[in-house]
Amino acid sequence: MPIDPKLATLGRRGLIAAAAAAGLVPAFLPRARAAAVRTKAKIVIIGAGAAGLAAANRLADRLEGAEIILLDRRREHLYQPGYTLVAAGLKPPSYTVSTTAEWLSEPVRWIEERAAEIDPVAKTVVTDTGRRLAYDFLIVAPGLELDYGAIEGMDVRRIGSNGMGSVYAGPEAAAATWRAMSAFADKGGVGLFLRPATEMKCAGAPLKYTFITDDVLRRRGNRAKAELNYFAPTRVLFSVPIVHEKVRMLFGDRDVKVNYQHTLTKLDLDRRIATFRTPDGLKEVGYDFINVVPPMKAPEVVRNSPLPWQTGPWAAEGWVDVDRHTMRHKRFPEVFAVGDVAGVPKGKTAASVKWQVPVAVDHLVADIAGTRSSESYNGYTSCPLITRIGRAMLVEFDYNDNLTPSFPGIIAPLEELWISWVMKEIALKPTYLAMLRGRA
Numbered sequence: 069m070p071i072d073p074k075l076a077t078l079g080r081r082g083l084i085a086a087a088a089a090a091g092l093v094p095a096f097l098p099r100a101r102a103a104a105v106r107t108k109a110k111i112v113i114i115g116a117g118a119a120g121l122a123a124a125n126r127l128a129d130r131l132e133g134a135e136i137i138l139l140d141r142r143r144e145h146l147y148q149p150g151y152t153l154v155a156a157g158l159k160p161p162s163y164t165v166s167t168t169a170e171w172l173s174e175p176v177r178w179i180e181e182r183a184a185e186i187d188p189v190a191k192t193v194v195t196d197t198g199r200r201l202a203y204d205f206l207i208v209a210p211g212l213e214l215d216y217g218a219i220e221g222m223d224v225r226r227i228g229s230n231g232m233g234s235v236y237a238g239p240e241a242a243a244a245t246w247r248a249m250s251a252f253a254d255k256g257g258v259g260l261f262l263r264p265a266t267e268m269k270c271a272g273a274p275l276k277y278t279f280i281t282d283d284v285l286r287r288r289g290n291r292a293k294a295e296l297n298y299f300a301p302t303r304v305l306f307s308v309p310i311v312h313e314k315v316r317m318l319f320g321d322r323d324v325k326v327n328y329q330h331t332l333t334k335l336d337l338d339r340r341i342a343t344f345r346t347p348d349g350l351k352e353v354g355y356d357f358i359n360v361v362p363p364m365k366a367p368e369v370v371r372n373s374p375l376p377w378q379t380g381p382w383a384a385e386g387w388v389d390v391d392r393h394t395m396r397h398k399r400f401p402e403v404f405a406v407g408d409v410a411g412v413p414k415g416k417t418a419a420s421v422k423w424q425v426p427v428a429v430d431h432l433v434a435d436i437a438g439t440r441s442s443e444s445y446n447g448y449t450s451c452p453l454i455t456r457i458g459r460a461m462l463v464e465f466d467y468n469d470n471l472t473p474s475f476p477g478i479i480a481p482l483e484e485l486w487i488s489w490v491m492k493e494i495a496l497k498p499t500y501l502a503m504l505r506g507r508a
């Protein structure tokens with residue numbers, strides 16, 4: 069893709085602002101390396117996604133002599149923040165794909181097996197081959213499970229056909245979604261967009277794709293031929309009230325019809341009919357294009373262990389019961405959870421991983437060193453919310469729904485800015501990869 073000519077005129081200050089706000093400046097500046105803590109501790113990390121790799125590499129940097137085991141069958145590493153760009157026709161699927169091996173520090177031992185059982189009382193993990201691994205500390209970072217099976221009639225194999233897309237299912241599914249959406253944009257019709265009633269990764273993604281579809285329709289001169297509908301399972305579009313209000317206003321301005329308290333329960337893929345659960349009962353809606361976002365839950369190995377919340381809002385889907393500030397398990401102090409699987413009010417984004425992992429690692433290393441850590445995660449989450457191709461809002465917030473802009477006065481969080489788009493399209497991936505190596 070050619071570089072936007074605006075890059076040439078952005079200027080040094082703007083480029084530095086974009087890089088800094090995306091985390092690139094601290095990622096690539098030299099940082100002082102603290103003396104490694106000597107230990108014979110055995111640390112098992114479940115999951116080689118963004119959180120697991122970042123934790124493994126940070127621990128390798130902080131500890132000397134530790135046995136660090138990374139447990140995961142996945143050989144491919146997927147840059148999931150790039151899926152939306154693939155589904156917008158801006159990047160190829162290969163843009164999101166690398167390998168697990170290339171991001172591992174040498175001291176980390178990678179076992180290509182899947183965790184099948186977790187026993188935090190015995191401090192052991194059993195793999196799908198029957199291998200039993202004892203640990204002194206455990207970091208749980210397997211991501212989450214896309215529960216497509218909870219939608220009656222859904223068939224992942226049919227993504228991209230009959231007007232059905234689903235960005236989350238992987239790089240090829242994102243590309244197939246682009247083809248289905250592009251065909252819809254050529255003709256118009258009824259488009260349906262939604263989010264599930266469960267917790268989910270990158271809650272802004274369904275909104276982004278609604279805005280992207282609207283923009284593609286306008287660029288092709290077919291917006292008047294299309295009706296766009298967004299379905300929210302609650303009474304809000306975004307968990308942060310001021311962001312909800314901004315999105316509501318933008319949807320109103322762009323003629324996107326909003327339906328609150330609607331949850332997708334069933335699809336008839338041949339007849340192109342979606343069924344939603346509403347306070348007034350089931351409601352069938354016909355469509356020409358639909359972007360399906362499935363319910364999400366913790367992986368089975370976590371749900372079937374003693375680790376999830378026992379009661380409360382994060383119990384139903386099996387999220388791990390951790391302290392929201394330290395990421396340490398509330399009942400098993402040798403266990404930490406980071407990334408999507410952690411049962412905290414915010415934080416199922418790559419930006420959250422960037423801040424959660426250093427906190428969890430610092431507390432774990434402090435335990436080994438016999439000291440105490442004062443590090444605390446405040447719920448920081450960042451969402452580069454695309455509002456049209458070439459424009460985005462950089463929404464950053466914490467547990468208390470406070471907006472926490474990294475550079476006030478340079479990047480306004482609720483304005484549709486080109487610089488925020490540059491961060492999403494260009495600057496975000498390098499800082500993500502630096503995070504994997506434990507450098508961001």
